[in-house]
Amino acid sequence: MATQGQTPGARVRNTVFSALVYAFLYAPIAVIVLFSFNTSRRNIVFEGFTLDWYGVMAGNTQLIDSLVNTLIVASCSTLLSVIIGSLAAIGMYRYRFRGRSAIDALLYIPVVIPEVVLGIALLSVFSFVNMPLGLLSMIIAHATFSIPFVVFTVRARLSGFDSSTEEAAMDLGANRLQVFRRITVPLIAPGIGAGAMLAFTLSIDDIIISFFTTGATSMTFPLKVMEMVRSGVSPDVYALSTIIILVTFAVVVTTQAVRYRREKGQ
Amino acid sequence: MASRSAPTSLRKRIRRKTPLLTMVSPVTVWMVILIAVPLAYVLLISFCSTDESHHIVFAFSVQNYVKLFDPTLLSIYGNSLLIAGLSCLISILVGYPFATIMANSSPFKRTLMMAFLMLPFWTNSLIRLYGWRSILGSNGFINSVLQELGLITQPLELLYNHFAVVLGMVYVLLPFMVLPIYTVILKLDHSLLEAASDLGARPARRFFKVTLPLTSSGIFAGSIMVFIPALGYFFVSNLMGGGTTQLIGNVIARQFKEAFNWPFGAALSIILILITLILVRAYTKTGGKMDDLGAM
Amino acid sequence: MSSQAIVELKGVNKSYGENHVVKDLNLTINEGEFLSVLGPSGCGKTTTLRMIAGFEQQTSGTILVEGEPVEDKEPFERNVNTVFQSYALFPHMTVYENVAFGLKMKRVARNAIKERVQEALTLVQLEGFEKRLPLQLSGGQKQRVAIARAIINQPRVLLLDEPLGALDLKLRKQMQLELKRLQKRLGITFVYVTHDQEEALTMSDRIAVMHEGILDQLDTPNRIYDFPATRFVADFIGESNIFDGLAEPQEGGTISVVTETGRVLCRGTSGFTAGEQVQLSVRPEKLRFAPEPKEGFELQGTVRENIFVGTFIKSILLLSNGQEVALTSLSGQPIPEVDACCYLFWEPEDAVILHAHSQEVWSTIANVDLSDFTPEASA
Numbered sequence: 034m035a036t037q038g039q040t041p042g043a044r045v046r047n048t049v050f051s052a053l054v055y056a057f058l059y060a061p062i063a064v065i066v067l068f069s070f071n072t073s074r075r076n077i078v079f080e081g082f083t084l085d086w087y088g089v090m091a092g093n094t095q096l097i098d099s100l101v102n103t104l105i106v107a108s109c110s111t112l113l114s115v116i117i118g119s120l121a122a123i124g125m126y127r128y129r130f131r132g133r134s135a136i137d138a139l140l141y142i143p144v145v146i147p148e149v150v151l152g153i154a155l156l157s158v159f160s161f162v163n164m165p166l167g168l169l170s171m172i173i174a175h176a177t178f179s180i181p182f183v184v185f186t187v188r189a190r191l192s193g194f195d196s197s198t199e200e201a202a203m204d205l206g207a208n209r210l211q212v213f214r215r216i217t218v219p220l221i222a223p224g225i226g227a228g229a230m231l232a233f234t235l236s237i238d239d240i241i242i243s244f245f246t247t248g249a250t251s252m253t254f255p256l257k258v259m260e261m262v263r264s265g266v267s268p269d270v271y272a273l274s275t276i277i278i279l280v281t282f283a284v285v286v287t288t289q290a291v292r293y294r295r296e297k298g299q
Numbered sequence: 300m301a302s303r304s305a306p307t308s309l310r311k312r313i314r315r316k317t318p319l320l321t322m323v324s325p326v327t328v329w330m331v332i333l334i335a336v337p338l339a340y341v342l343l344i345s346f347c348s349t350d351e352s353h354h355i356v357f358a359f360s361v362q363n364y365v366k367l368f369d370p371t372l373l374s375i376y377g378n379s380l381l382i383a384g385l386s387c388l389i390s391i392l393v394g395y396p397f398a399t400i401m402a403n404s405s406p407f408k409r410t411l412m413m414a415f416l417m418l419p420f421w422t423n424s425l426i427r428l429y430g431w432r433s434i435l436g437s438n439g440f441i442n443s444v445l446q447e448l449g450l451i452t453q454p455l456e457l458l459y460n461h462f463a464v465v466l467g468m469v470y471v472l473l474p475f476m477v478l479p480i481y482t483v484i485l486k487l488d489h490s491l492l493e494a495a496s497d498l499g500a501r502p503a504r505r506f507f508k509v510t511l512p513l514t515s516s517g518i519f520a521g522s523i524m525v526f527i528p529a530l531g532y533f534f535v536s537n538l539m540g541g542g543t544t545q546l547i548g549n550v551i552a553r554q555f556k557e558a559f560n561w562p563f564g565a566a567l568s569i570i571l572i573l574i575t576l577i578l579v580r581a582y583t584k585t586g587g588k589m590d591d592l593g594a595m
Numbered sequence: 596m597s598s599q600a601i602v603e604l605k606g607v608n609k610s611y612g613e614n615h616v617v618k619d620l621n622l623t624i625n626e627g628e629f630l631s632v633l634g635p636s637g638c639g640k641t642t643t644l645r646m647i648a649g650f651e652q653q654t655s656g657t658i659l660v661e662g663e664p665v666e667d668k669e670p671f672e673r674n675v676n677t678v679f680q681s682y683a684l685f686p687h688m689t690v691y692e693n694v695a696f697g698l699k700m701k702r703v704a705r706n707a708i709k710e711r712v713q714e715a716l717t718l719v720q721l722e723g724f725e726k727r728l729p730l731q732l733s734g735g736q737k738q739r740v741a742i743a744r745a746i747i748n749q750p751r752v753l754l755l756d757e758p759l760g761a762l763d764l765k766l767r768k769q770m771q772l773e774l775k776r777l778q779k780r781l782g783i784t785f786v787y788v789t790h791d792q793e794e795a796l797t798m799s800d801r802i803a804v805m806h807e808g809i810l811d812q813l814d815t816p817n818r819i820y821d822f823p824a825t826r827f828v829a830d831f832i833g834e835s836n837i838f839d840g841l842a843e844p845q846e847g848g849t850i851s852v853v854t855e856t857g858r859v860l861c862r863g864t865s866g867f868t869a870g871e872q873v874q875l876s877v878r879p880e881k882l883r884f885a886p887e888p889k890e891g892f893e894l895q896g897t898v899r900e901n902i903f904v905g906t907f908i909k910s911i912l913l914l915s916n917g918q919e920v921a922l923t924s925l926s927g928q929p930i931p932e933v934d935a936c937c938y939l940f941w942e943p944e945d946a947v948i949l950h951a952h953s954q955e956v957w958s959t960i961a962n963v964d965l966s967d968f969t970p971e972a973s974a
Binding site for chain 3: 195197198200201202203204205206207208211216219220
């Protein structure tokens, strides 16, 4: 659909509406950034500017550890889900076999089922087999809910894919492994990238699954925050969040700029 | 008729099957062990009970299911459904126009809008919800402004009620409503709208008679992605509702982490699974595609 | 034309479950020839091609390439290359990388690759396009890249699956000539799958006409046109008027056929018995108007329409049983007015007589018979 035919009035209305939605999405983020520079410990009134909380944060090993844990869990579960999910998407796209729809059904479950159900189900089974709760159990749990998302994104990419390109490669003397490496993977790379991005995002933002599958020594950043909510979140957490916001912001802006330049260049 | 059947050696058959097996077995094994088995196990323990030291006793009983009909629990289900429904409705009212605007933008602006829609997710939901407390609290931003303006003398209670919980839900789940609707609108055949206008449909009529029915699958998909999680997102009600609002998710979480009555928590989870099954079934019956729920 | 067989299909069958798409196919393809496999969609022609390439496995039967059975060979082990209908260019590689792919897979030295890619691109007139991506090419250019890529490994046989299907008419005509020229120059055997009879007639040395999984006829374009072996071939290749009737063999090699609308004559081959149900196929250009009844013909019709088509005029006539027939005559010749009633006839040798109820048997007999004209087909 194109922008043509929009009256100036409609355009203004649309801009105002979008601005309000983004204001809604970013208002609390603005508060976080603002209070990370607040001299008061209570996040209620802005009293004066300070960078102290960034120092406090740097010295708060528990907090830093929780962030490191979050990143470890997110990276490992993303890697796992990308490998398993991409292979599955390709295999299920290319072959028709018995049990295909059963796998499909299993993949839909984590997407639609409430996270709390998945969380307690995994917890129950982990405890049944006496698996210690910690980083590993969290990585496995996160990979479990990420795999379907990777499968679906890669599959969406594959559906616009001419399977005769693979045949052509084989026809020209490439064996199956070469076809996979030189044709299939490069062609679905954007889908894999999007799937990985999604898996990573879901993992670092996850609270509920982590809440059930974490152990005493493997606190992630979200769980750390959850723990602090009762006693009040201290501004050093805001400082850390501000840094995360700035980094992700920078990443998104650069990738978009690069993209824009490349599109313009072509 | 056939002169000689083609010799398919075992070696060759294995060679032909190998790629399929290497690609599909990891996911099969993983999903069976970590989805099918755990859910079956939940169903199993929902019919069990616990001893004094909170260990699960594997003896069949339906007592957990009888307990589900406790009046306090019934009111929690009602509350939970009400909050999920309201969150879903507001998400549609905000998300649909937003998705339309996004789909109508230039491709570059589109990706930019999408990126900034997803960007907040990289900052933890809990912290962002906590940010809302600073805005809505009795000494928070909104109350301060209103008091400064002299519009109110006593601070309004904006937190710790259903309103705050619904706001939190919409805040956390809005993108999951926008994305499926956006995808459907993008795929919408523009000539259908032109045909409708051409046949004399006024904008409002055109919207209700053509656009809305054609994009309803997106709304349905988005509703599933908002409604179901909203039943379980106990951290939202913890943060925004204080102790005032209990969701099914809160009760389940408490059984597993505080009361240590896992069998009863499992029975409660079965309710959520049933609600999910019913909604998803309705979704696919009306022509919804399961892949649309997961492909973002 | 050399008569050495390069590809042989012996009793090849292919079924997908209940669906039997290729039925007992026997086909010998000779070295250096341009063979078209012609038929409507779903006739099994593409499946046949894919079985030769190795993308499909035959259900039964043997395929020999260069005298060796290839059942156990993967596509990448077969010395045949394919040009795909959709081109199947690698979208993430430049033209150069696309063409060089086959050589890279064979681990040819970098310098040699460069030289041979240049050569191939020159051959398809695409010098200077090396750095382009497939996205930046027109349909015709993509087609050329696909051809260059397929011939780079110097295969003995090139399989082409409706390679011109996606091009517009003008470009298609031009590419037809280019392909034919290329084939002569390279001396490679071309197996060309198409549903376009005109394309097959213009380009091929021989045509294999397929229909519902059966090879109806294998012969030169001329003979396929003049002597269709089955009603299907007669109908599919060019235009034909088909008449049903009963055979009455006469003295002197002619057969009189009693149709619903009267008696007609044709030159008979042996093998027709008195009273047998037959079909006659007569090309519109062979059908003639007669001012008065010709001897042996009782065919009468009413002119419905006269359509001017450039160098000739096409008349549509209605026979007394309601059947419509077409007749073409050169412009300038006197023809009856619309609604006029007239007699029709043809030279007996211009009608092709076919057995009506035994097409499958007939197609087998025809293939054997045709070995007189194409000795190499007697394998």
